Amino acid sequence: MEALQGLSWGIIAPIFIIQLILVIVALIDLTKIHQTNGPKWVWALVIIFINIVGPIAYFIAGRKQA
Amino acid sequence: MRELVVLFQKEWRENTRNFKILWVPLVFIFFGLSEPLTSYYLPQILDAVGNMPEGTTFPMPEFTPAQVIMATMGQYQFIGMLVLVLAFMGTISRERKNGTGTLIYVRPISYLNYFLSKWKVVGMIALMSVWLGLLTSWYYTGLLFGKVEASDFFAFAGTYSVWILFVVTIVLAMSAWLPTGGAAGLSLLLILIVQIVDSLLGTYWTISPWKISTYATQWLTGSPDSGDFWWSIAITILAIIALMIFGVWMSKRNASKTKV
Numbered sequence: 001m002e003a004l005q006g007l008s009w010g011i012i013a014p015i016f017i018i019q020l021i022l023v024i025v026a027l028i029d030l031t032k033i034h035q036t037n038g039p040k041w042v043w044a045l046v047i048i049f050i051n052i053v054g055p056i057a058y059f060i061a062g063r064k065q066a
Numbered sequence: 067m068r069e070l071v072v073l074f075q076k077e078w079r080e081n082t083r084n085f086k087i088l089w090v091p092l093v094f095i096f097f098g099l100s101e102p103l104t105s106y107y108l109p110q111i112l113d114a115v116g117n118m119p120e121g122t123t124f125p126m127p128e129f130t131p132a133q134v135i136m137a138t139m140g141q142y143q144f145i146g147m148l149v150l151v152l153a154f155m156g157t158i159s160r161e162r163k164n165g166t167g168t169l170i171y172v173r174p175i176s177y178l179n180y181f182l183s184k185w186k187v188v189g190m191i192a193l194m195s196v197w198l199g200l201l202t203s204w205y206y207t208g209l210l211f212g213k214v215e216a217s218d219f220f221a222f223a224g225t226y227s228v229w230i231l232f233v234v235t236i237v238l239a240m241s242a243w244l245p246t247g248g249a250a251g252l253s254l255l256l257i258l259i260v261q262i263v264d265s266l267l268g269t270y271w272t273i274s275p276w277k278i279s280t281y282a283t284q285w286l287t288g289s290p291d292s293g294d295f296w297w298s299i300a301i302t303i304l305a306i307i308a309l310m311i312f313g314v315w316m317s318k319r320n321a322s323k324t325k326v
Contacts (some may be wrong), residue, residue, distance in 0.1 A: 060152045
């Protein structure tokens with residue numbers, strides 16, 4: 001982990017902020033939406049545990065557009 | 067004109083409510099950020115995860131600022147296009163399927179306005195995403211690698227915008243013609259596969275919409291051959307207009323396929 005000491009977190013922080021916004025928005029939408037393709041709790045796990053791709057996958061495939 | 071405004075507002079509201087207006091730009095900004103950062107921290111990343119034997123030295127490639135922005139565009143050319151196609155593949159076809167179409171088609175609307183309202187909203191979201199992403203990438207490249215001239219950058223981003231509009235028009239026209247799955251498949255074929263073919267066999271011709279992104283990158287290091295460049299732009303704009311006419315015609319013809 002010593003190699004990670006040299007990073008300046010101020011520069012990298014925006015990446016984590018974007019990921020966080022995506023996760024939060026996806027979760028808020030998940031709680032509000034009536035029905036998803038597949039069980040909701042699976043989507044919750046996907047959104048939380050899969051980096052960046054999880055929320056995108058939810059927005060593309062998970063929402064039932066009715 | 068009023069009709070176009072109303073349809074535009076409807077489309078805008080829909081894209082706000084399904085969060086496309088938020089997540090599509092965020093994805094592009096994410097790649098605009100991560101590309102310069104990973105290039106910059108490549109030695110540290112290799113150190114941390116690489117499991118190299120002691121004393122291994124790598125001749126690290128020195129990235130020029132222009133190369134980093136090109137790499138960002140390379141990400142957009144694959145992942146970005148995938149996101150655009152998947153996000154907007156159902157713009158028209160899904161309305162036919164879920165019945166929203168029925169509510170619209172029973173009114174005496176002009177299909178030109180119908181198609182245009184969608185094209186404008188999707189085009190705005192796509193362009194906004196790409197510009198925000200490229201500006202982020204430009205800023206970070208300036209911070210970590212060095213300066214790229216503003217005039218070069220804007221020539222690059224402006225040229226690339228034409229390609230983005232071409233992509234958006236393909237997706238919408240296919241969505242007007244085919245069901246959602248088919249629209250996605252054919253759009254991906256037209257955007258990604260043709261691009262690979264064009265780059266493999268494309269030495270035989272110099273004018274094609276799929277060469278626009280290559281010409282865009284040439285603005286960063288110099289300038290593209292102006293004859294080839296302007297002809298490609300002209301052909302692309304003609305293709306966009308032709309695809310729009312096709313899309314309007316197809317949304318009219320397929321209107322009867324809507325589910326009640």
